[in-house]
Amino acid sequence: MLEFADYFDVLKKRKWVLLVWIVVGLIGAGVAFLVLPKVYRSSTLILVESQKVPTDYIKPMAVDTIEERLIAIQQQILSRTLLQRIIEEFHVYDDELKRQPLEDVIDLMRRDIKITMVDDRFHRNIQAFTISYDSDVPALAMQVTNKLAALFIGENLKVREQLVEGTSEFLEGELLRVKERLDRQEAEISQYKQKHIGQLPQQEEAMFRTLDRLTMEMQTQNDMLRMLVERKEIMRDALETSAGTPGGVIHLSPKGRLRQLREQLAQLLSEYKDTYPDVLRVKREIKDLEARVARGPSADDLEEDVVVSGSDMDSQLRTVDAEIKVRRHRAGEVQSQIKSLELRMEQMPIREQELSTLLRDYETTNKRYQSLLANKESAKITEQMEKRQKGEQFRVLDPANLPIRPVKPDPLRVFLAGIMAGLVLGGGTIWWLDFRNLPFRRPEEIESSLGLPMLASIPHMFMVGGQDRSNGRNGTPAVTGWRQWLDRMKLLPGNAEDGNGALMHKLPTGGKSQRVLQAHMNALGAEQFRVLAGRIVQVREKKGAKILAVTSSLAGEGKTTVALGLAITLARDYLEETILIDGDVRNPEVSTRMGLQDERGLINVLAGECLLNEALYQHTHPNLRILSAGTVENGSRGLTATRVGMQELLADLRGRGVIVILDAPPILPMADMNLFSEVVDGIVLVVRAEQTPQGVVAEALRFLSGGSIEGVVLNDLVTPRHQYYGRYAIAEPPPVL
Structure with a gap:
């Protein structure tokens, strides 16, 4: 493995080779700078103006960022149709059209057009953007740049108007569709309530009250039946006793009489109100008799003669039997009503869930309807604002300039490229001389x-x-x-x-x-x-x-x-x-x-x-x-x-x-x-x-x-x-x- 010192020694030994190639590269860069065609650039600065009405009062319709909108507009401006129109209008790339197809020339023009965003350096919000165009003729570069700026401004207005109009149309159509759905859901809820009346959650309290009333009535009927049965037994006993008594006279004690009056009062209360005359009469008798019993027994109160004939006793027994039959029939009806009411109460949770689903869908649709209605009104206001040009707009801040100095070729880049080429060639030469077939060093x-x-x-x-x-x-x-x-x-x-x-x-x-x-x-x-x-x-x-x-x-x-x-x-x-x-x-x-x-x-x-x-x-x-x-x-x-x-x-x-x-x-x-x-x-x-x-x-x-x-x-x-x-x-x- 070669060490750094080895490379340094080789570089020191071959330094003149490297210097010669660097000089050759600089000479080549100078020749290239003189030979390469000059390119001029014209640019314009377009300011992005925010809407003139505060956003607290009118919310802007556009939800995309300025950068996204500029990219969309750029794609439209750089389309084949618009660029071809500009080429034909200003007669640019005439020489290229003779040698290349139209598609290649349009790609060349796209490369010559540059769009740069300008932000505020703090919040990274785009405040402006520049449009530049490169051409070998300065005046032509300025004209094409102005044309591109006008296209950007016009396209931005067109895009915003189309956005507002399209939004309004969409909201109207969506509002009608949601309104139809809302009416349909209201009809479904009404039909459901009519179909399941008596089983709805809001009727639960009334049903509980009805159940309590029926339960009390059932208790009353049972009590009356019990008293009637006891009365019937007493009357039968009295009838059997009167059969052996001369003249059919039955001696009753005050307590026995008090028991009969109470049974009679209970029967009357089951059928009449407290203000009924018979009810009042029986209550007075019960009160007097209770007072007599409370004072203690006397000679007059030991017994009371009640004369009951045999025919009257039979009539009263038939009456009691009829009353017992009526009471039993009524008790059966009340029992049926209680069972029916309990069945409906058992179905109430199911109906509650079904009705809750219907109401929830209805509420969702209603909220959407209200939201669409509010958005529709806001869209109408925004549409009026855009038509009056009070919304966000593009405004030319610096018109396209007439370039004086060429931007290409860049002398610094050309000579740096020459130096780099010299270094590469020098390094290749040194490699060929010293590293292609390395000698032994250690x-x-x-x-x-x-x-x-x-x-x-x-x-x-x-x-x-x-x-x-x-x-x-x-x-x-x-x-x-x-x-x-x-x-x-x-x-x-x-x-x-x-x-x-x-x-x-x-x-x-x-x-x-x-x-x-x-x-x-x-x-x-x-x-x-x-x-x-x-x-x-x-x-x-x-x-x-x-x-x-x-x-x-x-x-x-x-x-x-x-x-x-x-x-x-x-x-x-x-x-x-x-x-x-x-x-x-x-x-x-x-x-x-x-x-x-x-x-x-x-x-x-x-x-x-x-x-x-x-x-x-x-x-x-x-x-x-x-x-x-x-x-x-x-x-x-x-x-x-x-x-x-x-x-x-x-x-x-x-x-x-x-x-x-x-x-x-x-x-x-x-x-x-x-x-x-x-x-x-x-x-x-x-x-x-x-x-x-x-x-x-x-x-x-x-x-x-x-x-x-x-x-x-x-x-x-x-x-x-x-x-x-x-x-x-x-x-x-x-x-x-």
Whole structure:
């Protein structure tokens, strides 16, 4: 994953690409601003006036908001018929009509017409609105705008009048329909009451009174029947007694007489009122007799002779029997009336519910009728107000102006668009150059992408010694900081010098001149080479790998620098017997940097022109010897040896027990590296940070046949993981190799 610092570094590196595209975008925007046609806009402000009569007195008919009404009017104004009429009247879009159908031209005019609402900023109530029209002719824009304003005002009046008239017509029709329904419900209620009279809820009290009266009458009839039956029994007893009495005389006590009078009074009261003469007479007799009984018995009051003949007694018995029959018949009638009344009272809740439903529907209809009647009267008043133009209206506040300056194209937007286009194109170019095939920037990227272990991370000279990378010319890769370090190698003074200032040492096998050099190396770079050398020693101890080839995917990634630094560090810090072989015979960079480009070397040894010991040159460190690429007589270079010859040479070196560092040719595009990969013990792959694309490295690994890759060296790393290392490297005096 790329971090922000990675993007910032890329942007910093490609800033001129981005600036160039921004300038191109600004130039294109300027040309577009001059070429694009000018558009003028005329606008008018229309004020929305509220009705002149207070709403407390006359309620407005319109229930929709002004915004909703404006939208409805806008749809009518922007209809195909009206716009076509305006196009024909003012001859607008004549050129467009020649090239496009009418429907497309009408859509174009709709886009040129703009309606904007203006509110009061506090209550969000619309107080006014503006109508504007865009045209390439200023006078035509003003004329069309005035026409649109007139259409809006006229359409608003028309809509409000139609609304009021339609409301009045609707209310009249609805009022007639509700009136018919109300009359029908009144008739239904009247018929129901007539049909169920005596069972209606409002008759409940009268029915209870009637029931009480009938109950009392039933009680009276029962009492009279009981007294008549008792009287009949007394008369029968008296008749039987008088049969054995001379002359038919019956002696009755005052109490017996009082009982007879009371029975007679009860009978009379059941039939007559209290003011009836017989009732009054019997009451006087009862009163006198009660007084006599209250004074106590006397000789005169002990008995009273009542003479009753046999024929009179029979007549009275027949009379009592008839009275009993009448009383029983009346009691039966009263009992029937009570049962009928109870049945009707049982039906009363049902009738109450049915009548309540009828009355409720009637009340609802009546309320609706009254409401419609009131609304009808209000609609008539509102209609009169609209006809007198006292309602809400549209009034032109600012007539359409004659535009002077064009509104399109907007210079700010045009140049901003140019800048944005430049940024997009610049970003695309940077992506194509740097992100289309991303290079490796950090060690963890190599481990996660290639699955190979990291051996070391060689820093960039700018970060460790103050030198920045520079781009090469003629397509050659930039010279890295370590290559600049190796270029600064100088000859050391010694015991004897030749004419070129080189030290003369004798080899163990006989004398050959050797070049001894030293280099000034930054502390951070030296430390990374020590890390690399230490891991190479571990590889030798674990796997027995003594011959290692240092290669890269492409030329210019710093493999020669890494090979030289690794060989020097092994010889100086680890005291390992080391032989550095320049195996890149097509580009013998080691030989060139060491000044051995004209000396015999690998090619001569493989060709049998000299022995290996005769071609080895001693470095200033006694543990390091160098085998150059060698030369041929005709001056041309090439790998003429076979695989067998290379195997024999490396077998000879492997038998000496030394570490051999082979500066091998790059993997791409030639196949020279495949010859070395099959004969060496291991391969160290050098990848230049922020330069070599990841896809190229993957392709090189697929192209490589044979060989064991021991790890990867990330060379020329620009951004170290910790800035402290850079300060430490600058502060520490460089060691001498």
